[in-house]
Amino acid sequence: MSYGDTIPLHPSSQSDIDEVENLINAGAHSATVLPVRPPSPSRASITVSHSPFPLPPYQKVPPSSSPTPVVPSVPAAAAAAAATAPGESSRIGISTDALGSPPDTLTEPVWDTVKRDLTRIVSNLKLVVFPNPYREDPGRALRDWELWGPFFFIVFLGLTLSWSASVKKSEVFAVAFAVLASGAIILTLNVLLLGGHIIFFQSLSLLGYCLFPLAVGALVCMLEGNVIIKIVVVSVTLAWGCWAAYPFVSAAVNPRRKALALYPVFLMYISVGFFIIAID
Amino acid sequence: MEEGYTSLPASHLLGSVPAVIAEDKTTSVASEAASSANLHLFPPSNGGYQAPGTPSGADEQTTSSWQGVFSISSYSSYFNVDTDVVVERIISSVYPMNDFYRKIDGNPDLYGPIWISATLMFMLAALGNVGTYVMEKRNDSSTTWTFDVNYVEWSACAIFGYVLAVPAAFYFLLQYFGFRTSLVRLWCMWGYSLFIFMPICMLLVVPVELFRWIIIILAGTASSWFIAVNLKACTQSSDLMILIVGAMVLQFALALFIKMFFFP
Numbered sequence: 001m002s003y004g005d006t007i008p009l010h011p012s013s014q015s016d017i018d019e020v021e022n023l024i025n026a027g028a029h030s031a032t033v034l035p036v037r038p039p040s041p042s043r044a045s046i047t048v049s050h051s052p053f054p055l056p057p058y059q060k061v062p063p064s065s066s067p068t069p070v071v072p073s074v075p076a077a078a079a080a081a082a083a084t085a086p087g088e089s090s091r092i093g094i095s096t097d098a099l100g101s102p103p104d105t106l107t108e109p110v111w112d113t114v115k116r117d118l119t120r121i122v123s124n125l126k127l128v129v130f131p132n133p134y135r136e137d138p139g140r141a142l143r144d145w146e147l148w149g150p151f152f153f154i155v156f157l158g159l160t161l162s163w164s165a166s167v168k169k170s171e172v173f174a175v176a177f178a179v180l181a182s183g184a185i186i187l188t189l190n191v192l193l194l195g196g197h198i199i200f201f202q203s204l205s206l207l208g209y210c211l212f213p214l215a216v217g218a219l220v221c222m223l224e225g226n227v228i229i230k231i232v233v234v235s236v237t238l239a240w241g242c243w244a245a246y247p248f249v250s251a252a253v254n255p256r257r258k259a260l261a262l263y264p265v266f267l268m269y270i271s272v273g274f275f276i277i278a279i280d
Numbered sequence: 281m282e283e284g285y286t287s288l289p290a291s292h293l294l295g296s297v298p299a300v301i302a303e304d305k306t307t308s309v310a311s312e313a314a315s316s317a318n319l320h321l322f323p324p325s326n327g328g329y330q331a332p333g334t335p336s337g338a339d340e341q342t343t344s345s346w347q348g349v350f351s352i353s354s355y356s357s358y359f360n361v362d363t364d365v366v367v368e369r370i371i372s373s374v375y376p377m378n379d380f381y382r383k384i385d386g387n388p389d390l391y392g393p394i395w396i397s398a399t400l401m402f403m404l405a406a407l408g409n410v411g412t413y414v415m416e417k418r419n420d421s422s423t424t425w426t427f428d429v430n431y432v433e434w435s436a437c438a439i440f441g442y443v444l445a446v447p448a449a450f451y452f453l454l455q456y457f458g459f460r461t462s463l464v465r466l467w468c469m470w471g472y473s474l475f476i477f478m479p480i481c482m483l484l485v486v487p488v489e490l491f492r493w494i495i496i497i498l499a500g501t502a503s504s505w506f507i508a509v510n511l512k513a514c515t516q517s518s519d520l521m522i523l524i525v526g527a528m529v530l531q532f533a534l535a536l537f538i539k540m541f542f543f544p
């Protein structure tokens with residue numbers, strides 16, 4: 001890390017620098033070199049110098065990467081590390097040579113794996129959907145993205161709509177799932193084509209997490225039959241979802257094209273909201 | 281060392297620094313002309329998006345051109361519009377004046393057609409159900425609300441199929457007759473011509489049959505006239521009256537299909 005850089009830092013890099021400093025201070029007397037991505041199975045026995053505070057490979061940005069580059073490279077590094085993380089019960093662990101207990105995720109109980117993923121989903125949810133001080137900093141907000149959360153929410157929303165429907169249940173699920181999944185991909189491509197700067201999978205993850213309010217709304221509407229209440233509930237959750245998605249999308253594009261990037265997001269959420277109200 | 285830099289060992293630098301030779305000027309001019317004229321080629325044939333005037337275009341254009349189809353940056357040139365430009369194009373699509381084609385001539389965009397079609401698809405599915413329910417309720421007050429999810433599938437196929445297939449067919453027909461038009465401009469034009477159906481959808485919910493028919497006939501006529509005027513501007517000739525009439529008939533048929541299928 002070079003403190004004497006003359007390159008002006010991206011505003012969100014400061015939070016990254018703080019985090020990396022904490023990491024270094026925490027593992028202060030270690031010279032741990034955490035690889036950016038877990039090693040392939042053929043190199044399963046990488047010798048690392050012992051550290052009293054072994055961090056799981058996917059968790060945080062390794063201190064070896066410089067904090068000054070543009071923000072997307074930081075999520076990209078975390079993304080590369082996290083790319084193999086999703087929910088696999090078999091992990092590629094780093095085995096040390098006879099020095100203490102390695103963070104070997106291959107032999108841990110399944111409940112530990114599941115719990116770790118669940119806590120990650122909850123923490124991402126809190127960052128994206130609920131008010132918190134980091135929301136204005138899009139580079140920080142969903143750095144630890146993953147796709148399990150969005151997958152759960154999309155499937156849950158599809159299932160809820162399918163349960164609510166009295167006829168053509170499988171078609172309702174198919175339409176809901178197709179619209180949401182392809183909609184997220186198309187919306188991300190839309191931002192990229194308009195010249196915006198986002199990371200593809202991070203944006204997919206984000207749009208999926210912003211479905212959480214609508215999923216809650218769909219659940220309430222399934223249990224409650226009155227149309228007026230349904231309209232009120234869906235409007236509130238729709239507004240909440242749009243509010244959650246707004247800062248990320250609008251920060252990604254040129255300000256003159258902000259409306260062009262935001263309109264399709266609102267279109268998709270409003271269509272899903274109408275779908276929730278209309279399913280009988 | 282003053283006799284020049286040719287004596288320096290620079291063989292390891294080959295490829296990293298372009299040699300400054302006189303013929304680079306001509307290739308850079310050629311690449312400039314080529315890159316500015318590339319907007320009418322679809323799919324994009326260069327391997328990546330080139331800002332006009334980059335002198336290194338000579339290398340990129342000789343690489344395999346099919347890879348341009350898969351890189352996002354090569355499609356960015358079709359989305360090079362701002363919010364106010366899109367709004368202005370939408371407004372000028374409602375009035376069948378003949379300056380729409382000139383507006384999009386320099387910078388045809390695909391953003392408008394894609395999102396107007398998507399919006400129209402959702403509106404047709406939603407308001408079609410509402411309109412059908414309201415009409416049935418009027419005739420037989422014991423009907424309950426049902427949401428026919430097939431409307432979504434039908435509207436997606438109808439609208440996107442129409443916007444994709446009809447301009448492509450006209451592109452090939454016009455090429456056959458010897459006119460050099462650009463597929464992107466045709467897609468842009470047909471896409472924006474659908475905008476008028478969006479407020480029409482909302483009006484079609486009113487359950488008075490005569491009102492519905494009047495509205496849809498007016499909308500169909502306006503939309504067909506828009507297509508005809510702009511096709512004429514595009515081809516700059518009236519020899520192809522049969523093609524223009526064909527386009528008008530197709531647009532009117534779409535309007536009738538919207539009325540009869542989604543708002544019976």
